[in-house]
Amino acid sequence: MDRSSATSLFKRLGASVDAVPFHPTAPSGTPVSTRGPERDPSSSAHHDDTVDKPHRYRTIWLSDIHLGSSGCQADYLLDFLRHNESEYLYLVGDIIDGWQLKKGWYWPQAHNDVVQKVLRKARKGTQVTYIPGNHDEAARQFCDLAFGDIQVREEAFHTTLLGKRLWIVHGDLFDGVIQHAKWLAYLGDTAYTAILVLNRWFNRIRSRFGFQYWSLSQYLKHQVKNAVNFISSFEHVMVDEARRRGCDGVVCGHIHKAEIRDVDGLVYCNDGDWVESLSALVETLEGELLVVFWTVMRAPQTSARKAKATAA
Numbered sequence: 001m002d003r004s005s006a007t008s009l010f011k012r013l014g015a016s017v018d019a020v021p022f023h024p025t026a027p028s029g030t031p032v033s034t035r036g037p038e039r040d041p042s043s044s045a046h047h048d049d050t051v052d053k054p055h056r057y058r059t060i061w062l063s064d065i066h067l068g069s070s071g072c073q074a075d076y077l078l079d080f081l082r083h084n085e086s087e088y089l090y091l092v093g094d095i096i097d098g099w100q101l102k103k104g105w106y107w108p109q110a111h112n113d114v115v116q117k118v119l120r121k122a123r124k125g126t127q128v129t130y131i132p133g134n135h136d137e138a139a140r141q142f143c144d145l146a147f148g149d150i151q152v153r154e155e156a157f158h159t160t161l162l163g164k165r166l167w168i169v170h171g172d173l174f175d176g177v178i179q180h181a182k183w184l185a186y187l188g189d190t191a192y193t194a195i196l197v198l199n200r201w202f203n204r205i206r207s208r209f210g211f212q213y214w215s216l217s218q219y220l221k222h223q224v225k226n227a228v229n230f231i232s233s234f235e236h237v238m239v240d241e242a243r244r245r246g247c248d249g250v251v252c253g254h255i256h257k258a259e260i261r262d263v264d265g266l267v268y269c270n271d272g273d274w275v276e277s278l279s280a281l282v283e284t285l286e287g288e289l290l291v292v293f294w295t296v297m298r299a300p301q302t303s304a305r306k307a308k309a310t311a312a
Contacts, residue, residue, distance in 0.1 A: 056085045058161060059283035063092035063170065063253025064273035066135065067111045069100040071200070071275040074110035076213075080280065080294045081117045088283075089126050090156065091118070092253045092271055093133025093170025100135075122149035129156050133170035133254060157247070161287030164267065167247040171254035174237050213278065213295040235270075239263040251281060258291045 066072045100106065122128040128150045132139040143154040156168040207213075234255055242250035249267030258272025258279035269289060272279030278294045 054083050054085045056285070057282045058086060058285055058287070059088040059090070059158065060084065060086040061090045061092055061168070061251050061269075061271040061281040062095075062274070063133070063271050064094045064256055064275065065091075065114070066094055066097040066100070066273075066275050067114060068106055069097040069275070070106060072097070072111065073274050073278055074108070074114050076278050076294055077274045078110060078114050078117060079298070080278075081114070081121070084282075085121075086126060086282070088158065089118070089121060089128045090158070090168055090251070091128065091130045092168060092251065093131055093172070094135040094253065094273075095130065095133075096136045096139075098136050098138055119148065119150070127151075129153055129168075131156060131168060131170055134172035137172075157245075158251070160283055160289070161285075164248040164287075165246070166249050166251050166267075166269070167242045167245050168251045169238075169241075171234065171238060171252035174234070174241060235261075235263050235268050239266045239268050242266055258293070260289055260291055 062077075065074075065077060067074065118128060130139070130147075130150050130152050131154065132143075132152070139152060140154060142152045145152055154169075158166045158168055160166065238250045238252050242248075243264075243266055247266070249269060251269040251271060253271055253273065255270065256273040256276050257270055258277050258281070259268070259270045260281070261268055267289070269281050269291075271281035272291065272293075280292050280294070282290050282292055284290065
């Protein structure tokens with residue numbers, strides 16, 4: 001995709017954006033806060049961007065949203081974005097699923113609402129940095145530019161409130177399958193898409209019986225020994241690269257497995273995804289790094305609302 005067509009894509013997906021030169025600045029920032037009221041996505045619709053007392057974090061990392069694919073859980077993500085604010089927002093790749101859009105255009109209103117919400121956050125002062133991944137790799141030609149209020153970078157560095165320097169990258173550039181056998185990656189993506197369709201129907205049935213969201217696709221993936229071995233290898237590669245860059249840790253996406261853990265003396269963080277685990281990585285006001293699973297966070301208040309409605 002050439003520069004003019006990519007610019008048209010950005011305009012089509014959101015408000016009017018203009019490419020302007022971006023001059024990197026040193027990471028810095030002031031604190032913000034931690035968890036807010038939760039709302040059933042089915043009832044939040046797409047009509048009101050205001051919520052009472054959204055929970056504030058210093059930093060939020062999101063990746064593997066896959067807008068443009070039927071597997072994207074856009075309603076849940078929109079609910080998360082409405083209830084959580086931050087000073088920094090990092091979009092760590094695979095935000096838009098170009099692979100699926102090439103097969104056929106799929107862009108429901110909820111996907112457009114997510115884009116508009118991110119653009120609105122940027123206009124209101126959130127520092128938004130977009131780091132493309134393999135599914136939205138066409139955007140990499142715009143690295144070191146800014147689209148409106150959103151900076152596009154190949155990689156980024158973030159210093160936490162506690163002074164930890166984190167390297168931020170999607171992770172596909174360190175995946176041997178993506179780099180050296182892309183045909184195999186496309187084949188795997190087709191199979192994965194089929195599993196996500198099964199996951200969506202599975203959770204519709206669960207919902208009708210009053211059960212909360214549970215990722216069948218993630219469960220199946222983590223039962224496969226080769227997948228588990230790949231994840232472990234990926235984590236060590238990412239930590240080694242972070243160490244080589246003089247960082248205290250790494251934040252990445254790509255493998256759809258949200259996690260924070262010590263790997264070889266550095267902190268490894270994966271911010272998860274919004275097709276399976278519905279998860280994000282956050283930095284609290286105090287500088288603590290946490291993985292949050294939105295369906296788990298919303299469950300208590302969703303139950304309370306249902307109980308209140310029943311009592312009424």
